[in-house]
Amino acid sequence: MAKAENKTQVTEVSVDDFIAAVDHPVRRADAIALNEMFMRVTGWQPRMWGPTMIGYGQYHYIYDSGREGDCLATGFSPRKANLSVYILPGYGDFGDHLARLGKHKIGKSCLYINKLADVDMGVLEELVRAGLDDLATRWPVIPT
Template identity: 60%
Template sequence: MPRSANKTVPTEQNVADFLASIQPTRKAEEAHVLDRLFRETTGYAPVMWGPSIIGYGRYHYRYASGREGDFLATGFSPRKAAHSIYIMPGYADFGDVLSRLGKHKLGKSCLYMNKLPDIDLDVLSELIKAGLERLDGIWPVEPT
């Protein structure tokens, strides 16, 4: 079965240029901190996915239905209202880590935080590692 087209795909957009365009200044500063944290934690180079998601690593999935595609393994987006952190297997199995993270809200595979001082960055790094390990057990994660 042919790959279905994902809306969110890697782009040629320069990550440094994207980071430089973020407003306000506090959000831009925090995005730089997150970029360093993701680089150090994953060991992967960042790649822009769509116009506003910075991804680290990638994986190829194939569902029983035959649908398949490629997606970022982990990453973040410095959205206007809150930073969105993407852990692809989702957060269901990480309650113990999340309980130590600090102030956040959850979506299915997205975590929202208003500002970095509200969370523990060491715990976020732990969460990123745990998510990558779990994802790699389902679909192999490749470097970017």
């Protein structure tokens, strides 16, 4: 039986073109600011993952079940409802950072923010770095 590939794959779509096409002006401005912040914090160039995710770095995982694949190491998506920020690999405890961040919600590996004005950007930068450091203890992270 063939292994199923991940739905979310790296694409050749321009990150700048994607951000420029974001309809809502605040969401678009926040996406520009996040892109600049992620590049500064990681030192990596962004790549589109699927139609809406902007990723920085990547890693290859192999689970105990045998399932394996590639995923962005960190990144974000300027969705209509909120900014989805992919910085919590789901392993470490980032409660201290989250307590200082500002208005947000969390999922298993995502941080949801309505707008950047709701959060402390310095703490968000700390979370990006901490998430990457935590991820790198489990899987080798490859710069992009």
